[in-house]
Each structure stands twice: as C-alpha cells, then as structure tokens.
Amino acid sequence: MNLDTDAGSYRNELTRLLGCQHPIISAGMGGPARSELAAAVSEAGGFGLLGMVRETPELIESEIAAVRAATQRPFGVNLIPAATEPSLFAAELSVCIATRVPALCFFWDVVPEVIKQTKDAGAIVLYQVGSLEDAIAAEQAGADAVIVQGIEAGGHVRGRAGILTLLPEVVRHLRVPVVASGGIATGGGLIAALAMGASGVHCGTVFLTTHESFAHDYHKQRVCEARAGDTVYTDLFAINWPPNSPVRVLANSVTDEARGQLFGHHPDQLPREVIANEGGRPIYRFSTDSPLRSTVGDLEKMALFAGESSALVSARTSAAEVIARMLREANEAQRRIAAYGRRS
Incomplete structure (x- = not known):
C-alpha cells in the first residue's frame, strides 16, 4: 500500500476516493449517527456517515442539508436494503440521489441492482460485508470500496470471523480498497489494519460516545x-x-x-x-x-x-478529539515499530 504519512495524515487510495484527509470512517449507526456527528467527523478530516436506516425521506433530506450547512467536506449516507420495507428504501435512495450525496454505504445482503442504480447516479458506493463471498460479490457488482466487518463489531453483526483473520483473507482477493471494521478504537488498531492490507478503518463504538453523537447519555x-x-x-x-x-x-x-x-x-x-x-x-x-x-x-x-x-473507550470527547487521538497513537505505534527494527 502506498501511504503518505506526512503530518500523520495517512493519505492513500481510500482517502483519494472519498476526498477526505484521514482513512477513518465513522459508522452510519442508525439513530446516533445524525448530522451533528457526520459533519463533525468529516470536518475533522475523516469521513462521516449519516445513519438513516428506515428513516423518512423528509428526515433524510433535512439531515443531509444540516451536514452541508455545517461542513463543506464530503460525507455519505448509510442505508440497509434488507432491513427496510422496499418502497421506503426506494424513497430513501431516491432522496439521496436527488440531493447528490457524494457516497452511499450499504450493509447486510449484497444487492447488485442497488449498487448499479447508485453508481449510475454518480455516487461512490461503499458496501459493508461480513464474509469473503459477500466481499467478492460487492466488488463484482461495482462497489468502489468494501468494508469488512469482524465479529467484534457492535450493533448488527454480519461477520462471523474475527477481523484479524477475515481482513487479510479479503484483502488477498479484492482489488478495490478494503476497510476494516470491528474492535478498532485506537491508533494502534488503525496501524494494525493498515499493516494487514486495509486502506482504512470504519469505527462505530468510539464515535457513539462523542458529544456529537445522538445516543442517549446513559448509553454513552x-x-x-x-x-x-x-x-x-x-x-x-x-x-x-x-x-x-x-x-x-x-x-x-x-x-x-x-x-x-x-x-x-x-x-x-x-x-x-x-x-x-x-x-x-x-x-x-x-x-x-x-x-x-x-x-x-x-x-x-x-x-x-x-x-x-x-473496553478501549473510557472518556466522552468530541469527534475531532477522537480522530486527533487516533492519529497521535498511530504515529506513536509507527515509532515503536521503527524502534524495534533498529534494535534487531
């Protein structure tokens, strides 16, 4: 993988695809990931996803507008075909296309028709999967990047294997950028994912506890x-x-x-x-x-x-502070690795 690590930005093929500075995507958690969180992540140089699963087209349109009012940086919307009544899903996707959302992220079953419709409209397609078979299917259907979810992940879990096993297996078979999801909340986790061939990380739990998350304080x-x-x-x-x-x-x-x-x-x-x-x-x-x-x-x-x-999240901070901490920890991890190499 070709990385530009100047200033800890870790720019690569994923950041170029998404138009963001850092290869950190906030999960489109249904409920918590509303405009305040998605905008904060994108503004901080990551890539924010709105979690709009089973929401009305009217709410989706207003949340997209709210993100754009808060940041000029690109973002995406997460939708789940399998968990949404077909007519509602069609309306959700239509409003995303009509408002020219830069990217759509889909999850659960791979639906080639949805990928085609989204790409025909000019949007980037991210697809979250939990197996090698679905990863290949998503790439063959035209997904621009595949998010691989391990069984460690929170929320709905498509993965059945740990990310340390599933991620390198998928990377070996795909040409599009692969993003690691599940169990990652630190810069060390980011470096580990990159070392295994991922182009970035997709994080939910660590962003759920941020000030901008729409989750209840009790949950945080x-x-x-x-x-x-x-x-x-x-x-x-x-x-x-x-x-x-x-x-x-x-x-x-x-x-x-x-x-x-x-x-x-x-x-x-x-x-x-x-x-x-x-x-x-x-x-x-x-x-x-x-x-x-x-x-x-x-x-x-x-x-x-x-x-x-x-277990790695102990404080409630801003989304920008999460990203800054992860980058700082990633740089520290890089220095530790370099130090080990000099000693050998």
Whole structure:
C-alpha cells in the first residue's frame, strides 16, 4: 500500500476516493449517527456517515442539508436494503440521489441492482460485508470500496470471523480498497489494519460516545464504563429486523435473564411489551432500537449496542478529539515499530 504519512495524515487510495484527509470512517449507526456527528467527523478530516436506516425521506433530506450547512467536506449516507420495507428504501435512495450525496454505504445482503442504480447516479458506493463471498460479490457488482466487518463489531453483526483473520483473507482477493471494521478504537488498531492490507478503518463504538453523537447519555456512559468481556453476541434484540440477524450489545437485565438462550429468537414471535418511547413511537423490549437523546423510559432494557472496542473507550470527547487521538497513537505505534527494527 502506498501511504503518505506526512503530518500523520495517512493519505492513500481510500482517502483519494472519498476526498477526505484521514482513512477513518465513522459508522452510519442508525439513530446516533445524525448530522451533528457526520459533519463533525468529516470536518475533522475523516469521513462521516449519516445513519438513516428506515428513516423518512423528509428526515433524510433535512439531515443531509444540516451536514452541508455545517461542513463543506464530503460525507455519505448509510442505508440497509434488507432491513427496510422496499418502497421506503426506494424513497430513501431516491432522496439521496436527488440531493447528490457524494457516497452511499450499504450493509447486510449484497444487492447488485442497488449498487448499479447508485453508481449510475454518480455516487461512490461503499458496501459493508461480513464474509469473503459477500466481499467478492460487492466488488463484482461495482462497489468502489468494501468494508469488512469482524465479529467484534457492535450493533448488527454480519461477520462471523474475527477481523484479524477475515481482513487479510479479503484483502488477498479484492482489488478495490478494503476497510476494516470491528474492535478498532485506537491508533494502534488503525496501524494494525493498515499493516494487514486495509486502506482504512470504519469505527462505530468510539464515535457513539462523542458529544456529537445522538445516543442517549446513559448509553454513552455504559460504553465508557465497559471492560473487556462486557459485550454479548445475541439475536435477542430482533424486533424491526429480519430473522437471524445477530447483534453485539452491552450485557443488561434482558441478556442476563436469557441466561444461555441467547439465540433462536424470531422477531415475529417475541412479545410486544412497551418499555420506552421515542418521539411518540412505542419502543418494545427486544427491539433493535437503541436509546437516543430523545428517548424516555426503561433505557437499561434497551439494546445498548457496543463493540468489543468499548473496553478501549473510557472518556466522552468530541469527534475531532477522537480522530486527533487516533492519529497521535498511530504515529506513536509507527515509532515503536521503527524502534524495534533498529534494535534487531
């Protein structure tokens, strides 16, 4: 990989593709990743993604406008075809195309028709996948870059293998830039991903706790307090998503009560017990909704999405501070590696 590391920028083929300074993408987390976060990441030199899964076209249009009012730098929108009713997804994609969003990021099943429609409209396509087979399918369908998600990731988890194994396997087979996702919250993680052939990193948990994130303060604090081993991989939180869609969350009373029965939960068979409210909309226990700034109710029982990297996140800072810290740590890691080489 050709890197320009002057001033710790780590410019490469991914940054050239996206038009950003640093190869750090903030995940398009449904709910937390609204305009304030996406704009802050892009303004700080990373690449911000709006998480607009199952949102109305009107909200998407207003959030895109809000990003543009806050920064002149490029950004993208994250949509999920598999988790969205087809007519709503078509309307979501149409408003993104009509407003000339620079890039679209898609997740879960690879849908070639969606890639073609997006590229025909002149937008860059990022596709997040969890296997070599889907990575190849995304590239063959025309994706400009592929985000490879390991099982360490928070939120909905497509990956079944650890990122240290999956990433180099995918890199060996693809020609487009590959981005690492899952378990990365430090500059050392960035350097490790680059060393394995990635062109950048895609981070969710570390940005969820930032001041600009739309996540509820309770969710942010729980992530900051987490230690290694505090996350749970399960399909308990299934309402609103297709069957067999596992997630990674912080352990809570819901996962504790499930004991060893963490899998085998069908969304249509789970009870509809209201535990919270979001803008007048009821939130059910076992829903995939996470607590947002505007959520009220029993937040402890909700899906507290977090990756294994939550053990590495201990403070609530700005998105710009996250990026600056990761770059500083990356430079320090580079110096340590160089020092080892001089000693050998």
